Amino acid sequence: MNHSIIAQYNLRVPMRDGVTLSADVFRPAETKQDARVPVILVRTPYNKNQKSYIEPARYFAERGYAYVTMDVRGRGDSDGEFVPYRHEGRDGHDAVEWCAAQTWSNGNVGTLGASYLGRIQWLTALEMARHHPPPNNALALESQAGDVAPPEHLKTMIVMVTPSDPFVETPTGVPGLQHLCWLYLVNGRLRQPMEEINWDPIYAHLPLATMDERAGFASPRWREELKHQTLDAYWQAWCYQNKFDQINLPILHISGWYDDEQIGTPLNFTGMTTRGATEFARTHQKLLMGSWGHNVNATQKLGEVDFGADALIDLRGYELRWFDAWLKNQDDGITREPAARIFVMGENKWRAEHEFPLARTQYTNFYLHSDGNANSRYGDGALSLEAPRTEKTDRYLYDPARPTPYITDATSSQIGGPDDYAAVQQRGDVLVYVTAPLEKNVEVVGPVRVTLYAASSARDTDFTALLFDAHPSGFRQRLCDGIVRARYREGMAHASLIEPHKVYEFNIDVWYTAHVFFAGHRIGLQIASAAFPKYARNLNTGGDLATETEMVQAAQTIYHDTAHPSALVLPVIRTHLTQ
Incomplete structure (x- = not known):
């Protein structure tokens, strides 16, 4: 049933320290004075008065919800100082409690939001857990389904395109360069x-330390982040992915x-299904x-790739079903549907799965081969299921003054899409390895990684890996990619420079995809030492990443014997490849 709407603007919401935040409320105009409805809370640094926030507010209010949009501290009409993430957990908790206490609220609150708005939901959930810890015994309050109920007031979250913890997406010791764009956006x-x-x-x-000045503004946040080049206490303060065992929420x-922050979503889903605070939480993701x-x-189209009409869905309707189940106790069956709904590219079809990554995955090594001339797409680099024996190494020179490019739009939040890397792969500082044309379709769904044995003349350098689909037409479609910085090869907790010319094993997370390589196509792997400007260049000196300016060329050697x-490890679901 659609309801007429009452809209209230710039309501002042007090935080525990006395700062007031600004909220707009859209809710049903009920005739009954005692009518109370569930609440959907959206907190944003991007100005709640935008049309993109008002449209969903009206949609949900017409369907029986109070929809609250709030400017976060120091942004829009809210008081206080905006420091990214610093206050979001506490402010989120206080906002949830305010929503639950209103005369038009029934006390059930759900949160919704994407990107920054997604990450701060996790910080809110952790703060809620500190005040309402999950039960630790079997005698705890149970729901009608026999599961441990979620905490009071905050009942569920819808988190979209959520960034991971610091250094998961950019394991380089410094932020991605386009992070400065974002800091300018919220300046x-x-x-x-x-x-x-x-x-x-x-x-x-x-x-890097003065890049903000070069952009024409001062960013204390940028400079502070650059001082912390390992995963120290500064970053730990707003990590959440090591705390899933504190969260008891569906x-x-x-x-x-092709979300540039795609990594967080599968990691978070897997983390909650395996480490959520209760069985209730683990089974309701x-x-x-x-x-x-x-x-x-x-x-349905990104760049030159059209994924077909099925790529778009009634997403708002799906969100409504989710909120109806958890905020209104009106479950139309969504909670009993398979846990994962994924779009498989190439095939361009949606598929329901009971878990992710898929239990039937066959992690398959595609080994690197060459006769020592894998440079560029015109070289002799190959991938096959056959393990290497005695083979020549591949060599290239990485020059930070002329870094291997990464295709991106500098003014867009979309850092990488299904772009054509054919031109990039004409460079001599790019190694390219491809399979023979496939005889049958090969489906790849899940996490991709590369094991790379390499040496460098430098004390620190980078190695990047990019998975692509080599179409018969010559189009080389990027699927996913990743990077390892040599000094952080053992993790982000500490840095350790390498010994020049010594062979090391580097493990590169290339992250997630779901794609069918069709018969006649080739599976391809690109190896380089930069993906600029997605990642800040490694200047190869081993010096301070924030202040160094000297560049050193690095002679890189890739081993496959x-x-x-060295191998590309693919999560193969169906394959008819033979040795």
């Missing part, structure tokens, strides 16, 4: 126009395979992964 109280700046020369600026996780970029469910079986 001041309202959104700043990123398109007014030519970012390319800014990305090339050294040292959660809907949404992202796309849902994953929805489309072909989309950071702007989920917006278009019996003692050094």
